[in-house]
Amino acid sequence: MKPLLEIENLVTTFDTEDGCVTALDGVSLSVGQGETVALVGESGCGKSVTSLSILRLVPSPPGKVEAGRILFEGEDLLAKSEPQMREIRGRDIAMIFQEPMTSLNPVFTCGSQLIEAIGQHQRLTAAQAKEKVLEMLRLVGIPLPDQRFDEYPHQMSGGMRQRVMIGMALCCAPKLLIADEPTTALDVTIQAQILDLLIKLKKKMGMAILLITHDMGVVAEMAERVVVMYAGKVIEEAPVRELFRAPAHPYTRGLLDSIPRLDVREDQLGTIPGNVPSLGSMPSGCRFHPRCPHACGLCAERVPELRETGGGRKVACWLGTPGMAVAGERSASR
């Protein structure tokens, strides 16, 4: 599959009161044309910062993309001027956010906010634009679109607003849709509806999706490939089936063990001990080592690089490497 988006060694930092923190420390991932890639990881691991970095929307100051490349259709987005980026935002890469309650501007009608999105990238008459918006609202499953067009966000339910957001994101038929936890804030039944809608729209329009979530159930339902992040780094990448079948990284294993399942009682669910490290005080070596059941001396000293292990899989862990085997024997013989 030809990569549509390729991120290489992305480093994004924030200038905070406690000094400069590195939110993304060399993130690399790719999304193929029409592919759905899930980006998963615990809260604060840098998923949203990654998505904002792609669109160059990291608030600056305090944020700054320090290094790396973000190739979109072969062109580096980090080298583009702001006007060029504005052309790309909304037209080629669109984004939906977690909070449908706050992602729409409360003082404008939903219709006008969609018209604005279309008008930004297409030359249409007012009547054509309105027709297009109504068509989009119909497409995202909003009943009575003519009536909804003139309504304000506060007059709609969360699920309806997220549909409007999706309609807004897709109205210029983007090649890549970044969905940052699109269902997290919604009721369970609505979550399923929105996921179904995304799946349906994806079939119809064929865009690639970078789906950010920490819900492994959503991953299983939607994604083809999974990228797992931990504390600002990508630690595993694999086709979704492979990942569920045989997670290579201890952290991924922990994530999968913590999914509620029918055959396991709630209190038997695995949890990952310890807490996510804060950006200011990152552990040395492998950032997961204080919480990892397999950690050994090497893990605390040297950073495991993301390496290919065949079958489209990548993992950043010393487990199974020659160095680890030696260290492992040493600790076993003690």
Added chain:
Amino acid sequence: MARYILRRLIQSIGVLLGVTILVFSLVQLIPGGPALMILGEDATAEQIAMVNHNLGLDRPLHVQYLDWLSKVCRGDFGKSFQDSRPILPDLLSRMPATLELLAAAMFIALLIAVPIGIASAVKRNSLLDNVGRVFALLGVSMPSFWIGLLLILVFAKDLRWLPSAGRESWTGVIMPAIALGFAMAGILMRMIRSSLLEVLREDYLKTARAKGLSERIVILKHAMRNAILPVITTIALQVGNLLGGTVVIETVFAWPGIGRFCYMRMLQRDIPTIMGNLLLYAVLVCILNIITDLLYALFDPRIRYS
């Protein structure tokens, strides 16, 4: 929406009633009473009783109040002690000048506050932000008459650019408007800044940027339309202060409005005129507040549709 307006109207009527009671009671507290003022210090007790009887001041207070109120409601504010002319026409004829000054002061305040407020929120802690902060502090802490005198010294006496007094040419309003509007500019600037800073964190601005909108449209359209809401309330509150300020500023600049008129009548203890003036101010503030509420509803659909 209609209910919202109705509620505000009824509230205003309540407020105005309260003001009439307050005005009436305040006047009762003036030592000596009107009779002394009319007759002078060395009036005899009979003369005073006579005048009081003629003015109806020997009746019980609540009767006096109701009598006064019913006249006021019919637009009869009584006659001046000073020249025995009906008060209301004299006040109303000076109203346009005061309203003109108010509008000009408000315009100047907005002219200063909006751009600096926006710029200092967007470029927080920049040089401009700090300069704006100093100006706001100056605006709030310098009395308006002092700014007025300073302006007269510089622009009327030294440079001779602007007239120091009166309303003969349109340039006359510039200096009093600046003097009056400066303090309000400071307050508004701070208000716009903090309100916009709050809005700048909102998710819908991320959405707006992700559409590909320019930063100018994101700020001026999407952010400002929300940030302006609390500012409207501040403006409404400040108008009352502004109105109070006109008394001093109109006097300093010999501006022929109600403020100066009443200042002079106050010196002469012309009680009915002062009462009429206070009432008129209260009505004015109420009207402006209702307009503000309507504006607020116009700007915020969440109020319009509830």
